[in-house]
Amino acid sequence: MAAATLVRRIGRSGVLPLCCRPPAWDRTPRPPPGLPLAPGRSFSNNKIQVELDESSGVAMMKLKSPPVNSLSLELLTEFAISLEKLENNRACRGVIITSSVPKIFSSGLDITEMCGKSVEHYTEFWRAVQEMWLRLYGSSMVTVAAVNGSSPAGGCLVALSCDYRIMAENPKFSIGLNEAQLGIVAPFWFKDTFVNVVGHRIAERSLQLGSLHPAPEAHKLGLVDELVPEEKLMEKAAAVMAQWLALPDHARQLTKTMMRKPVVDRLVAHREEDIKNFVTFISKESIQKSLRMYMEMLKKRKS
């Protein structure tokens, strides 16, 4: 109790000038409130199911957007709003993020959001990608990724942005920022997040090769912290969460901010520029053509 008081004062007193101000990204425009913000024990959106266990203070966020949990505008918006609701709920101290779709955690950004839409739509979409990351990477809650399936590109980013990553030890599941395989380039803030987890050298090689690392390799590289048999994944995630929640919140939060603020600030400082660049790029007819061809190929594969 003394410790809790102590740390609460640190937060207010500004003893750590580098990390005590309210996070800068929290002063940027928020996504439109499509859902009621009143906190509740559980709420289910279209694409994400959230259950909060008020006794433990731990929420479970399940991505449920079959077939592959692709990060559509709708899912991203629900993601950011769900995080905001939990962040504002004093009963919630930690979030476990997982998938309710078998074999896949998330397949990354939804390509259909980037094809045949208006400039306004692209702008909204990219802002939602940024917003999701800013809220997740900068969350004051403990965030644990229970990676129960493959997790390429944007899916990998979600996992990388958590405080801890546990993955099912199935070597058929892979994870990585494989954008280069598709001929595209991970944005600088994906890269910064990756470097903060695996270091410069592994990031340089993995990003250039667009590597998707099977679970055992991902663990060896430090991309995930732990592997467990799939059936023990949720149990382990709960145990890890309990370990992190044993710490006084404020000290942990300020420490997290101190570690992550430089990378968060970099996107915040270049956010509008980053959106503008994305929209200019994606609006080109040549890119649109490429994307249409890619989607055709995906459709043929399905049928």
Added chain:
Amino acid sequence: MAAATLVRRIGRSGVLPLCCRPPAWDRTPRPPPGLPLAPGRSFSNNKIQVELDESSGVAMMKLKSPPVNSLSLELLTEFAISLEKLENNRACRGVIITSSVPKIFSSGLDITEMCGKSVEHYTEFWRAVQEMWLRLYGSSMVTVAAVNGSSPAGGCLVALSCDYRIMAENPKFSIGLNEAQLGIVAPFWFKDTFVNVVGHRIAERSLQLGSLHPAPEAHKLGLVDELVPEEKLMEKAAAVMAQWLALPDHARQLTKTMMRKPVVDRLVAHREEDIKNFVTFISKESIQKSLRMYMEMLKKRKS
């Protein structure tokens, strides 16, 4: 000899603009000279015993402040002065830092210095903490930590600031920046020092959890460089020191400065601000109350 001349010239010529200037922290006010500065073969203060073997050029600095070598204002001041004396003694090229108290290297900052004292005292105390780190982390001598006991918080910082860390392989001894466990936050320069040793990811996790790592785990994480049986610790420290001293001093010193200067400069640039923040924080009645409660608890534990 040619090599030695060569490197001496590098020092003077400024061929390396990033690292040749006299270190910036050396232009800050020094601690009051409470002890005679005349170099001698050995000198014993109240809290630290120093023995210099002039034949090898190696000094042994033993912390001797039972029961737990807590870093009081007196010990910190003696620490900085001892380092300065050795630094100014041309016969001294390296320092081995160890403890003469069984089972403990150092327990970290002395909480009694932060409780019930004047603003002037807090100011003096925090400046002494900074000064110790600036002198140790930026020392031009080879510094080897012979960690012969547990070493939490500020004790861990002392070890992290050396060039090399050898620890007794006793799994009962642990080491780490565990400030978060106490509800407080490691200052940014503790964090920078830690990141430079173990990298961003391990630092992020360990700082948030306030982990105290048993010796074998600390070795695995890279927090210490080597484990040896306790009875071989000093012998090993001497051997490591001899290896480092086989290099020409100036080349090694300039290289060390090149590696550490950015982190040293960061505190130097924010030193007064860092002191002011600490003093404001620690002077609050709520914090003082918390500290009094904590000390009560420690007293009860003892009796």
Added chain:
Amino acid sequence: MAAATLVRRIGRSGVLPLCCRPPAWDRTPRPPPGLPLAPGRSFSNNKIQVELDESSGVAMMKLKSPPVNSLSLELLTEFAISLEKLENNRACRGVIITSSVPKIFSSGLDITEMCGKSVEHYTEFWRAVQEMWLRLYGSSMVTVAAVNGSSPAGGCLVALSCDYRIMAENPKFSIGLNEAQLGIVAPFWFKDTFVNVVGHRIAERSLQLGSLHPAPEAHKLGLVDELVPEEKLMEKAAAVMAQWLALPDHARQLTKTMMRKPVVDRLVAHREEDIKNFVTFISKESIQKSLRMYMEMLKKRKS
């Protein structure tokens, strides 16, 4: 093909503001074109032999300057020009760098270039060292070092600047930035390159000790990516190259630029200053004397 188009657009559109501009170092004066720039299947200079396999798009660059492939002004100039020729040859996508001298990859900078010459000569030499590194570290081609012998100092820098390092697993071959052993200090851009490969802690220790790491140790530290029996080195290098070339060029190139640009930019920003410092340093009579003594010693050793 869609992917290739996609990524080509990224390059032109500037969607990644941090990495899309033509590299800054490409706007600095180029080395005098001592050789015809017309691309050809193979060309042999005095010190370097280059063979381009147009079917695979892979060039083999062999250093052939016995007895130790020291990096003379001539070799460095040929190195930079060869890289430029290949870079401008659309048929070339990757370069394997190796040595045709038994047991040595490269012994580093040629000391005779720094001794008894004019200020103009020193200026030209140091600019050539910088130019080689800027072209190699910033190359848009895939660069693989097939390290078939020892590789101290500048030789190690060549390997560190490639995208991937394979070394013959002979423990008699060693590699490292051992400048400190000779009483000199690795320039800051050698250090930056090293830190990007092995991280801060390993670099700090290795640079201060001037360590030459035997191949197995170099592999353990991450200084080289892979060890193979010497007779399989070229085969393995070709296999690794094929793996890297399986990626669309533009995405890989932009990713590489994103990772390496900060370090390249740092030298570009301080290039003239770096030259001036080197020339001032090396022109001193005391340094010249040291170098003459060192060369005498080398001559005696030979005879």
